[in-house]
Amino acid sequence: MLEPVTVCPPRDSRLAFGTACHRLRALQPDHPRVYAVAAMADQGKRRWWRLADGIREGRVEVMYQRHAAEMSNADIAAEVVATALIHAVVGRVMAMVVSEARAWDPGLENLWIHSDNDGGIDWAGLSDTTIRVLDGDPLAEEDGVVALPCERALYVWLVHRCLPALTLIQDAMAHCAGLSVRRFWSLVAESVVGAATYVPALANTSSSEGARRGQAMLAAFEDRGLPVRRVCVR
Structure with missing residues (x-):
């Protein structure tokens, strides 16, 4: 008599991502979308738009015009829009970096944006939910996880992946709102430092380690010649 064959169910390659989010x-808890992102495979497309397409199709300009019409100061409106977009690209992923030394892919072609009823940004999503971790991380052998050799490699990779999206956003904000290069990259720095400051307290992780990781990320931006910690005159 043949013994029954035990069939192991396939492992969900998005388990690590789902647990992280x-x-x-x-x-x-009262605002669960502030730092998390969504797996686009689980989402309908209502109010979602691919970041790369949206920037090229003028969505940034529309967002700015809407905010400028509602605010007394157009410069502040420009910073509000830029900050929301920057947070979608780098602020959210830095929350994971500073608390866990892990990251998803913030690449331009991987990011989606979710608009709220007022046309603002209230969520972000990913086409590819693969998580990057450091060699030796307990998740390193899991499905849907890629290990990088060291922490420095993580920051270099993150900056490389963030740059196309941030550059397009910066160009769009300069074109529609006159936001300066210096101010844009200072907002990027504020997003990184904000995550490094607030997330450890919320996650009950080391504040000094969070600050160190935030500064390491800024250093990786600086290594690419970006004015995140110095005056840039153009």
């Missing part, structure tokens, strides 16, 4: 949603 559960932790990020828990950072602010």
